[in-house]
């Protein structure tokens with residue numbers, strides 16, 4: 110059987126894809142279709158063997174994007190792509206899904222049911238899954254949920270202190286996100302540390318979206334994101350946690366609806382809102398280095414909030430053996446890692462600044478002093494790889510003969 114999997118990450122206006130399953134962990138093919146369902150011209154980018162091609166996408170919707178991927182695979186026989194199945198990233202699995210599943214009618218109905226708490230994401234996922242089912246009909250499809258890893262949180266952590274009736278009737282609670290990344294990092298850590306099963310770790314997934322997670326014995330015990338990915342850390346364009354009354358103040362002051370005010374917190378806040386320049390950490394680091402004090406303030410606020418949330422989720426751990434940085438910022442910004450660790454000295458976290466500054470890009474590195482009690486790691490995340498692995502695992506399980514046959 111082939112070991113290749115097409116991983117699809119479907120957003121409302123974009124569709125990211127990758128084919129994994131070669132001899133290395135690197136994708137055989139990857140790309141993105143952008144500006145889907147937009148009045149502007151949509152286009153699709155393919156990257157294969159170091160070569161990149163960009164072309165217009167006639168039709169400009171999810172259907173056209175999936176069709177273009179199928180056509181590329183068909184037309185590029187030398188790439189030798191033979192898919193075993195398709196893995197779909199799904200942002201919200203609510204309380205219905207605590208692990209990855211093979212997609213059937215019941216699963217699709219479940220993803221649809223969770224759309225009330227993920228109105229921006231789940232409808233796009235359903236569109237992508239249905240389209241891929243239509244075009245790659247014979248292949249099995251697997252759904253991998255961002256929320257699933259945090260279904261181990263205890264009620265005292267996942268409940269909001271609001272009337273219980275709202276949880277019972279509407280499932281309003283903390284779900285947490287970035288679960289695929291945290292599970293991947295946790296598996297990497299289990300290989301690095303033989304006693305990991307008895308240890309505790311904090312993970313900071315810092316990218317354009319950012320969150321932290323406390324893990325005990327390989328299981329998520331607390332995380333910073335909530336019912337949506339807006340809660341918790343300051344992010345690229347999201348404010349993170351703030352006094353909820355502010356939403357109503359913004360709406361009244363600017364004569365906006367609640368949804369429009371929420372849009373400001375999701376799209377115009379965070380690094381972008383404070384710097385008034387960019388949501389991109391690298392751009393802000395360059396601006397800060399040339400004396401831009403607003404960029405510096407944005408980066409300081411980002412690091413201080415990340416440290417605060419790490420300390421907060423650490424209250425659910427009995428000890429601490431590992432701190433891991435991952436995501437575009439966590440893996441690449443020595444400045445942010447240093448500023449965060451400086452604020453976590455009270456937890457006993459110490460960084461070797463020389464190692465922090467000189468780590469090779471894209472590799473697992475330990476950046477704590479050699480004898481440090483708490484190991485500080487950089488571990489590059491690979492959500493697509495885990496989605497591909499889950500997909501293959503479930504497909505193999507579904508074709509294994511049962512013990513009674």
Ligand code: AMP
Pocket residue numbers: 315316317318345388389390391392394436437438441442
């Ligand atoms: P992600 O969402 O995980 O892809 O991460 C995107 C973020 O990582 C953006 O804010 C980038 O500016 C940031 N990033 C990527 N490379 C670097 C770098 N070398 N230094 C600082 N930030 C970086």
